[in-house]
Amino acid sequence: MAPLGARLTPLLQLMTHSASSDAVEYVAEGDDPQFRVDPDRGIHALVPGWYVMDIVLQATEGAIQRPCLYPDYGGGCSEATRIPLPQPDALGRIRALVLISRALRALRFDPTIRPARFRVGALKFSRITRPRALWFLLRGADNSSEAPTDPLLVRLIRFVKDAGRQGLSPAVDALVHRHYGASRHAAGGYVQWLDHFDPLKGPGLEQARINACQLANGPLISVVLPVYSAPLTFLKRCIDSVRDQTYRNWELCIADDASPDPRIAECLEAYARDDARIKVVIRPQNGHISEATNSALAMASGSHVAFLDHDDELSADALHQVALAIAEHPQARLLYSDEDKIDASGRRFDPHFKPGWNPELLRSQNYICHLMVIEVNLLAQVGLLRVGFEGSQDHDLVLRCTEVLLPEQICHIPKVLYHWRAIEGSTALGGDQKSYASEAGRRAVSDHLQRIHRDGAVEIVSAGCYRTLLALPASAPKVSVIIPTKDRADLLSRCVRSVLEKTEYPDVEVLVVDNGSLDPDARVLLKELRQTYQVRVLDYPIPFNFSAIINHGVRHATGDVLCLLNNDTEVINPSWLHELVGRAMQRDAGAVGAMLYYPDDTIQHAGVILGLGGVAGHVYTRMGRGTPGYMARAWVAQNMSAVTAACMAVRKEVFEEVGGFDEALPVAFNDIDFCLRLLQAGYRNVWTPYAELYHHESASRGSEDSPEKQARFAAEVHAMKWRWGGLLHDDAAYNPNLTLDQGDYGLAFPPRSPKLRVAGISN
Numbered sequence: 001m002a003p004l005g006a007r008l009t010p011l012l013q014l015m016t017h018s019a020s021s022d023a024v025e026y027v028a029e030g031d032d033p034q035f036r037v038d039p040d041r042g043i044h045a046l047v048p049g050w051y052v053m054d055i056v057l058q059a060t061e062g063a064i065q066r067p068c069l070y071p072d073y074g075g076g077c078s079e080a081t082r083i084p085l086p087q088p089d090a091l092g093r094i095r096a097l098v099l100i101s102r103a104l105r106a107l108r109f110d111p112t113i114r115p116a117r118f119r120v121g122a123l124k125f126s127r128i129t130r131p132r133a134l135w136f137l138l139r140g141a142d143n144s145s146e147a148p149t150d151p152l153l154v155r156l157i158r159f160v161k162d163a164g165r166q167g168l169s170p171a172v173d174a175l176v177h178r179h180y181g182a183s184r185h186a187a188g189g190y191v192q193w194l195d196h197f198d199p200l201k202g203p204g205l206e207q208a209r210i211n212a213c214q215l216a217n218g219p220l221i222s223v224v225l226p227v228y229s230a231p232l233t234f235l236k237r238c239i240d241s242v243r244d245q246t247y248r249n250w251e252l253c254i255a256d257d258a259s260p261d262p263r264i265a266e267c268l269e270a271y272a273r274d275d276a277r278i279k280v281v282i283r284p285q286n287g288h289i290s291e292a293t294n295s296a297l298a299m300a301s302g303s304h305v306a307f308l309d310h311d312d313e314l315s316a317d318a319l320h321q322v323a324l325a326i327a328e329h330p331q332a333r334l335l336y337s338d339e340d341k342i343d344a345s346g347r348r349f350d351p352h353f354k355p356g357w358n359p360e361l362l363r364s365q366n367y368i369c370h371l372m373v374i375e376v377n378l379l380a381q382v383g384l385l386r387v388g389f390e391g392s393q394d395h396d397l398v399l400r401c402t403e404v405l406l407p408e409q410i411c412h413i414p415k416v417l418y419h420w421r422a423i424e425g426s427t428a429l430g431g432d433q434k435s436y437a438s439e440a441g442r443r444a445v446s447d448h449l450q451r452i453h454r455d456g457a458v459e460i461v462s463a464g465c466y467r468t469l470l471a472l473p474a475s476a477p478k479v480s481v482i483i484p485t486k487d488r489a490d491l492l493s494r495c496v497r498s499v500l501e502k503t504e505y506p507d508v509e510v511l512v513v514d515n516g517s518l519d520p521d522a523r524v525l526l527k528e529l530r531q532t533y534q535v536r537v538l539d540y541p542i543p544f545n546f547s548a549i550i551n552h553g554v555r556h557a558t559g560d561v562l563c564l565l566n567n568d569t570e571v572i573n574p575s576w577l578h579e580l581v582g583r584a585m586q587r588d589a590g591a592v593g594a595m596l597y598y599p600d601d602t603i604q605h606a607g608v609i610l611g612l613g614g615v616a617g618h619v620y621t622r623m624g625r626g627t628p629g630y631m632a633r634a635w636v637a638q639n640m641s642a643v644t645a646a647c648m649a650v651r652k653e654v655f656e657e658v659g660g661f662d663e664a665l666p667v668a669f670n671d672i673d674f675c676l677r678l679l680q681a682g683y684r685n686v687w688t689p690y691a692e693l694y695h696h697e698s699a700s701r702g703s704e705d706s707p708e709k710q711a712r713f714a715a716e717v718h719a720m721k722w723r724w725g726g727l728l729h730d731d732a733a734y735n736p737n738l739t740l741d742q743g744d745y746g747l748a749f750p751p752r753s754p755k756l757r758v759a760g761i762s763n
Contacts, residue, residue, distance in 0.1 A: 006123045027117045028111065032113070056119070062115060066749075068084050069107060073102045225253065228292065245319045249323070289393060306371060335410075336411075338417070352367075366395035438460050511537075512567075513540050515544060547660075551660045596644070606629065610727060639733060642676065669719075736751050736754050736755075
């Protein structure tokens, strides 16, 4: 089929600078330039399906950052349906795989998010078959500037394994989600982000050396390095990254685990002769990574230990940043930083910008990973690495450390201080590179649960990701499901029926709080519900105030656990309430939120990020069901600052302790305010993907479509900003290097202040 050409018509913040026969040069005058895309045969010629899109987009002044398409499927253009595009290659070419999922009403092309001058060539779409799209996903674009980092064979094997475990269709879906997840961050331009914001770029490195000299009396940091059969090239780069540190008060303790290649021992001994700060022990027999690391630890004489793998690299300023953090927060006994990956040629990619202290996420995956620095006295307290946990020995160690620490003794440095080598066989390319590590991690988390007296089992969700199934008390606590409603009998009937028929939880009462229904069908349904076992109907005909309605329902609830539930939700999995209650019953738990989908199986709610869109917003909105999300976080339970009251579980005593919902916030943000007061009281809010429901968002209330509603919403925005101030721009469950413009965990241009984060999510 012949390619479909398209014209670009400037809509916003674009001025034509010059034109030629093959390209037009434009000036983007702001941070939101927009083109309308007009296919040659009309917008309907772009029928749903897979396309390869080609365009030349070449900057002549400034830079292209985060190009993307915005399809309008009838609800307008939004971040929820944004299609990220890769960065242009050296010739300005972009080739991207584009999925048009539904009939289009319009299509928009945003070339960049920063002022720039650029030339735009012809835009065309080539329709391709699904098998060819699959091959494109596996192979990557021919000229992409963000080519896949793992070998094609590795991607093929992963796909075949996924298809064998889950079936072909889910495996294809997972591949699509990985592709678009990677594209979203590639489109954010990590290379360009580093060009703009890496503090060690240009004169920054020399300034860092000057700054480090001012900390001459800082702590001695022992870098421990277990070595076994490392490629010599990468081993030397690893050791040189320590020797090149701007901070000078370090020692490097290396244990070679009986590598069969004699050149490795010769190399290490040469380094030791050349630098007195380097200590080397050659183990007589191989004991694997735990024993080798412990051999290196036995030589450490510093106050703190930093862990390094034999083919990775430290940022030149890594140890200086650690020393600064210790000076600023001397109570910190465990410190960790952000990290990225580095390939054989030294190209950096795939940054992992981490949250502050997040114990539930640590039980789900070893998000702390690299760089990890531990006080030596803490190691003496909890013990060294344990034999038998190889592959996840660091996860086991950090879990044991956190069990004896206060939150304020854990410090997150939100800067990339570690470069994880991505070569074949490395877990940097995916946890399935070393499958034994996942089983070791499962046992590490299981042992951890026993030590902290939480009764539950641990399952492997995917490589390096775990689910804890928490047991209920011997006598399951009674749950009061509170459902506010008005009219819309169709929604309420489906919601209540799904709770009663699809919930396997043993002790449930349903409280329907009717806010003055007038619709005849609704009144008939409410009359029926009054006669239904397990259901009570409470009349509360006041002017709409969601907070007041919830508080009224709670006053009449007899359960130990409350489950707030919108009337436009529908239960999917029978264990949903067991999952929510098991987590809500933990002594430190505040609100527990669920995974909510729109009826088309795209995500509506997977947790809330403070500051997103101004006050707070949902992440992964409109991404497909099953998407892993950023660093697989959509697959695992974790602490988040807030969750939606559309489905929220909380112990009744905790609800009452913080005063319930604030009736001064009648419609918007009352659940966010409630969650923040829970944090303030010392509780931790949790989001879990294992309680799944459908949600027809606000279907019975309507939209903010009148001047009165808009004024009320503006007042609630003002109230939240006045109450919570800077907290809305420094969510401890998020990272200041990630954007607050959309909920896809894209890069922030520019990043917010990277201040140290101590006490994490309790801030």
